[in-house]
Amino acid sequence: MPHIALPEGLPGITSGFAFRPETAMPLRELAEILLRSPGSLSSAEREMIATFVSTRNDCYFCQTSHSAAAAHHAGGNYELVDAVRFDYPNAPVSAKLKTLLAIAGKVQQGGKNVTSEDILRARQEGATDLEIHDTVLVAAAFCMYNRYVDGLATYTPMDNPALYDEMGARMAHEGYTKPAGNAAARA
DSSP states (O other), rough: OOOOOOTOOOOHHHHHHHHOHHHHHHHHHHHHHHHSSSSOOOHHHHHHHHHHHHHHHOOOHHHHHHHHHHHHHHOOHHHHHHHHHHHHHGGGHHHHHHHHHHHHHHHHHHHOOOOHHHHHHHHHTTTOOOHHHHHHHHHHHHHHHHHHHHHHHOOOOOOOOOHHHHHHHHHHHHHHOOOOOOOTTTT
């Protein structure tokens, strides 16, 4: 049961967004920029960073919905996304992405945990300053999003994988700036 009177039937962050639309707009725009804007990291890679952080933060709503978004960006490859979530050093992703995930994991623990050596390793694998910046910001933003969802004890359906797949498809193909439609209402 949510800690405050959130709109009923809207899962996760969508209920917080509906409760306070004026704060929803910049949070949606931030997600759109971080996860879908043009860049050298693919949207699938950026979604995997968000999913990895959300998994480490034990935020079921975010890790499940963003896993689905990452999988939809990666041609439906949930196995790849799960490999990154649970064992990124052995996941079949680039060495560069692995170094960025290591940085994201340290940001999730606390920003001061990121070391010059972590950045050097990422650069040695070809990471640019923009990719390092965006990795840190995705990780920091998802710590905030995760705490927003869980701190309000939002409604989080745990028995409806199709709902999360539908949300992930919408996020991957339509983006973050439009309020959720029927998928959230049917939760």
